[in-house]
Amino acid sequence: MTIVLNEPLSQISLLFVSAAMAFIALALVLFSLQLSKLLGQTPEERAKLSSLEKIGFIVTAVGTVVLGVGVVLRGIAAGRVPWANMYEFSISAALLILLVYLTSLKIKDVRFIATFVTGFVLVTLFAAVSLFYVEVKTLMPALQSYWLVIHVVVAILATSFFCIAAGLHIAYLVKAGKSARRLMELFPALEQLERLAYRFNVVGFVLWSFTLIAGAIWAERAWHRYWGWDTKEVWTFIIWTLYAGYLHAMATRGWNGKRAAWLGLVAFFAVIFNFTIVNMFFKGLHVYSGL
Amino acid sequence: MVSSSSFSKLLFWPRWFWRQLTSMRTALFLLLLLAIAAVPGSVYPQRSADPNGVRIFFDNNPDVAEVMDDFQLFDVYTSVWFSAIYILLFVSLVGCVVPRTKVHFEALKAQPVQTPQNLKRMPVHQEVSDQPGYLEAAFKVLKSKRYKVALQGDSVSAEKGYSRETGNLIFHFSLIGVLIAVGVGGGLSFSGQRVLVVGDSFVNNLASYDSFSPGTFFDESQLEPFSVTLDDFQVLYDLQNPNNLGQPIDFIATVTSEGKQSEVRVNYPLEAPGASIYLTGNGFAPVITVFDGEGNIAFSGPSIFLPQDSNMTSLGVIKVPDALPEQVGIIAFFYPTAQQLDSGAYTSIYPDPIDPLMTMNVYSGDLGLDEGIPKNVFALDTTDLEVVASRDGPNDPIQLRIGETVDLPNQLGKVRFDGLLRFASLDVAYNPGGIWVLFFAMLSLFSMGLSLMTPRRRIWVRRNGDGTIEFAALARSDDPRLEEVLAEIRSEIESKVGSK
Incomplete structure (x- = not known):
C-alpha cells in the first residue's frame, strides 16, 4: 500500500537537473553572443540560422533532454507524477517551457527571444534547486486523485505559453519604447511581435480556463464545493480576468499596442506571484509547496 | 406637451450612459477593476473560507478590524462593492452581446457582400490569366470549401468563418449561464458539518449538525432523513520510508447508511439521498x-x-x-x-x-x-x-x-x-447548481476555442474584360494563413478548369 520512496534516485535526478542548468546556461551565453553579433549582419544573413544559433539550439535541445531525464527520474523516485510540490512544479514547468518553445520554433520564427526563454528557464531551475528542493514525499490523501495529473499539467502548460508571450511583450515594449534602437531594429516589426504574443496568450488563456474548470471539478470532489474563494482560487480567477482583459484590450482601439503589452506582462507577473508568493506565504487550502 | 426633440434630449444622458456602459472600453475597465477588487480577499482572512482566521485577526487588531469590517474586507466576495463591479460587468456584457447577436443573425441570413470595385486595395491580391469556365469553377470550389458564395455577374463573392462570431457570442452567453447557475445553485444549496466518534450515528436533520450553512432558498424539507453510522475509521501512516515517516497515506471512514456499508475517503465522497458525504477531518x-x-x-x-x-x-x-x-x-x-x-x-x-x-x-x-x-x-x-x-x-x-x-x-x-x-469530521453537502455551472463552463470553453481558432475570411474572384482574373482576400481577424489559403484555392480552381 505504501509506496517505496527512492531518495538516492531523487539525488541522481537532481544531478541531471543541475547538468541541464549547465547546458541552458551555455545556451544563454551563445544566444547572447548571437544578439551582439546581429548588429553587423545584413537582413539576409539574419534570416538564416547562424552557426552560433545552431549550436545554441542544439545545446538547448540537449539541456531539454537531460532535464527531461531528471524530471522522469524524480517521478520514478516518488512513484507518482513529478509535480506535487514547488520543486517538482518548477522543474516540470522549466521542461514544458523549453518543449513549447522548441516546438514553436518549428512553426514560427521566434529565435529572437531565445535569450529570454533560456534565461527564464535558468532562473526557474536555479530557484528550484537552491530554494525549493525537498526530499521525495508521498502524496497527502487530498492530492491522491487523477485530477492531479490533469489539472496541474494543464496549468503548467498554460504557464509555458504565457511565459513565451511575456518574452514577446518585453521585446515589443523595448522596441516600442525606442530603447536599444539599433538592436531592436533587427527584431521583427511591432505588429508582428504583437500578433505573435497574442497567439501564445490565446492558447494560454484556453488552457488556463481549462485549469480553472478542472480545479473546480476536483475541489467539488475533495472539499465538497466547486468554488470557495481559497487564496489559490482567488489568484487563478485574477489571472483569468487579467488575460480576459488583455484579450479585450487587443480588440479595443487605443488599447492595443503598448497598453495591451503591459497588461499581458502584468498578467504574467500575477502568474509568477501566484506560483511563488501565494504558494509560500498566503494561507489557504492549496498548501502544497512542501517547504 | 413635450415635443419630440425635448423628449430625445431627455433621453440623451441615459442613452449616453448606456453606450458608455456597453462599450468595450468599459468592459475592459470593469474586468481589470474586478481583478483588483479580488485581491484583498486573498490577503485578509474571509469569513466564508477561514472564519477562524477572521476571529484571530479581530483579536490581534481589534480597532483596525472594526473599520475593515465596515468596508466588508472579511466578506469581499459577497460585499456590495465586489457585487457592484460584477453586476455592472454582466449588464455591460448583456448590453454588448444582445445587439451583436441580432446583427450576427442578419449576417448569417444575408448574401455575401458586393464585390468591391477596387480589389487591388485588399491585403491579399493576385492576378491570373482568364480561362473559360473560371468563375463557375471558382464558385464550385469555394462552395465545396463551405464558403457562403454568391455569383455576382462577372465576379464571385465568398465569405467563411461565421462561427468565429457565433462562438464568441455563445461564450459570453454561457458566462451569463455560469453566473445564474452559481446564484440559483448557491441559493438551493446547503452544507452541514458533523463530527462523529467511531460507533456513533447521526440522522440528516438540522438538529444533528455541529454547524450548518444553508443557501437563501434552503428549506428544511430538502433534507432527506437518512442516517449515517461511523463503523470504523482507519488511518494509514508511512512507517516504511525514513524521510517520510508519519506522512498520512490514507484516511478511510467505513460508514453504514440505509443498511448499506461503504467507505468514505478524501476525494471519494459517498452519494447519499439528496446529498454527498465528504470526509474532511479526523x-x-x-x-x-x-x-x-x-x-x-x-x-x-x-x-x-x-x-x-x-x-x-x-x-x-x-x-x-x-x-x-x-x-x-x-x-x-x-x-x-x-x-x-x-x-x-x-x-x-x-x-x-x-x-x-x-x-x-x-x-x-x-x-x-x-x-x-x-x-x-x-x-x-x-x-x-x-x-x-x-x-x-x-x-x-x-x-x-x-x-x-x-x-x-x-x-x-x-x-x-x-x-x-x-x-x-463529515461534511454533508448538496449543490444542484454545480452540474449546470460545469455545463455552462464547458460550453464557454468550447465556444471560446471555436471562436479563437476560426478565421473569418472574405474572398473575391473577378473576371476582368481584358482576359485576366483577379483574386482578393480579406481577413476580418488576425489571420496569418490568408495568403496561403488563397493560393490553395486558386490552384484548386485552376486544376478544375484545366482538367476540362
Whole structure:
C-alpha cells in the first residue's frame, strides 16, 4: 500500500537537473553572443540560422533532454507524477517551457527571444534547486486523485505559453519604447511581435480556463464545493480576468499596442506571484509547496 | 406637451450612459477593476473560507478590524462593492452581446457582400490569366470549401468563418449561464458539518449538525432523513520510508447508511439521498471518566480532541459542571507517541498511538455554564478559575496512560483514561447548481476555442474584360494563413478548369 520512496534516485535526478542548468546556461551565453553579433549582419544573413544559433539550439535541445531525464527520474523516485510540490512544479514547468518553445520554433520564427526563454528557464531551475528542493514525499490523501495529473499539467502548460508571450511583450515594449534602437531594429516589426504574443496568450488563456474548470471539478470532489474563494482560487480567477482583459484590450482601439503589452506582462507577473508568493506565504487550502 | 426633440434630449444622458456602459472600453475597465477588487480577499482572512482566521485577526487588531469590517474586507466576495463591479460587468456584457447577436443573425441570413470595385486595395491580391469556365469553377470550389458564395455577374463573392462570431457570442452567453447557475445553485444549496466518534450515528436533520450553512432558498424539507453510522475509521501512516515517516497515506471512514456499508475517503465522497458525504477531518476522541470529590461519576465518555500538529498532538477540554463539591475544568493534551523534551514538556513524535500519553491541567471553580450563555466547547476560560494542577501551578499536571486512574489534588476526585477512539469530521453537502455551472463552463470553453481558432475570411474572384482574373482576400481577424489559403484555392480552381 505504501509506496517505496527512492531518495538516492531523487539525488541522481537532481544531478541531471543541475547538468541541464549547465547546458541552458551555455545556451544563454551563445544566444547572447548571437544578439551582439546581429548588429553587423545584413537582413539576409539574419534570416538564416547562424552557426552560433545552431549550436545554441542544439545545446538547448540537449539541456531539454537531460532535464527531461531528471524530471522522469524524480517521478520514478516518488512513484507518482513529478509535480506535487514547488520543486517538482518548477522543474516540470522549466521542461514544458523549453518543449513549447522548441516546438514553436518549428512553426514560427521566434529565435529572437531565445535569450529570454533560456534565461527564464535558468532562473526557474536555479530557484528550484537552491530554494525549493525537498526530499521525495508521498502524496497527502487530498492530492491522491487523477485530477492531479490533469489539472496541474494543464496549468503548467498554460504557464509555458504565457511565459513565451511575456518574452514577446518585453521585446515589443523595448522596441516600442525606442530603447536599444539599433538592436531592436533587427527584431521583427511591432505588429508582428504583437500578433505573435497574442497567439501564445490565446492558447494560454484556453488552457488556463481549462485549469480553472478542472480545479473546480476536483475541489467539488475533495472539499465538497466547486468554488470557495481559497487564496489559490482567488489568484487563478485574477489571472483569468487579467488575460480576459488583455484579450479585450487587443480588440479595443487605443488599447492595443503598448497598453495591451503591459497588461499581458502584468498578467504574467500575477502568474509568477501566484506560483511563488501565494504558494509560500498566503494561507489557504492549496498548501502544497512542501517547504 | 413635450415635443419630440425635448423628449430625445431627455433621453440623451441615459442613452449616453448606456453606450458608455456597453462599450468595450468599459468592459475592459470593469474586468481589470474586478481583478483588483479580488485581491484583498486573498490577503485578509474571509469569513466564508477561514472564519477562524477572521476571529484571530479581530483579536490581534481589534480597532483596525472594526473599520475593515465596515468596508466588508472579511466578506469581499459577497460585499456590495465586489457585487457592484460584477453586476455592472454582466449588464455591460448583456448590453454588448444582445445587439451583436441580432446583427450576427442578419449576417448569417444575408448574401455575401458586393464585390468591391477596387480589389487591388485588399491585403491579399493576385492576378491570373482568364480561362473559360473560371468563375463557375471558382464558385464550385469555394462552395465545396463551405464558403457562403454568391455569383455576382462577372465576379464571385465568398465569405467563411461565421462561427468565429457565433462562438464568441455563445461564450459570453454561457458566462451569463455560469453566473445564474452559481446564484440559483448557491441559493438551493446547503452544507452541514458533523463530527462523529467511531460507533456513533447521526440522522440528516438540522438538529444533528455541529454547524450548518444553508443557501437563501434552503428549506428544511430538502433534507432527506437518512442516517449515517461511523463503523470504523482507519488511518494509514508511512512507517516504511525514513524521510517520510508519519506522512498520512490514507484516511478511510467505513460508514453504514440505509443498511448499506461503504467507505468514505478524501476525494471519494459517498452519494447519499439528496446529498454527498465528504470526509474532511479526523482526530482522537479519548474516553475519559471523571469521579467527583464525593465519588460519583460526574463525567464519562469520549471527548473530541482537536489535532494541533502533524504528529497529532491533540488538545481537548473537559468541563465537569456536575462535579461536587466544586465544578472542575480540565485542559488535556494527548500525545499519541509521547516523548519528553529537555524542558520536561511532552511532544508527539508519530501520529499513530504507539506510546499514548495524556497530560491534564486541572482547574476548579465556577465554569460559567449556569448563566445559559453559549460557550465554545473547545475552549476553557480560566481567568476566574483556581489553578489546581499545571506546569506552573501548585501541583504538576496529571499524567495518564490508557487504563490508569489518577487522583485529582484537593480531594476534587479522580480521573480515569478508559480508552481511545477516533473521530471523523463529515461534511454533508448538496449543490444542484454545480452540474449546470460545469455545463455552462464547458460550453464557454468550447465556444471560446471555436471562436479563437476560426478565421473569418472574405474572398473575391473577378473576371476582368481584358482576359485576366483577379483574386482578393480579406481577413476580418488576425489571420496569418490568408495568403496561403488563397493560393490553395486558386490552384484548386485552376486544376478544375484545366482538367476540362
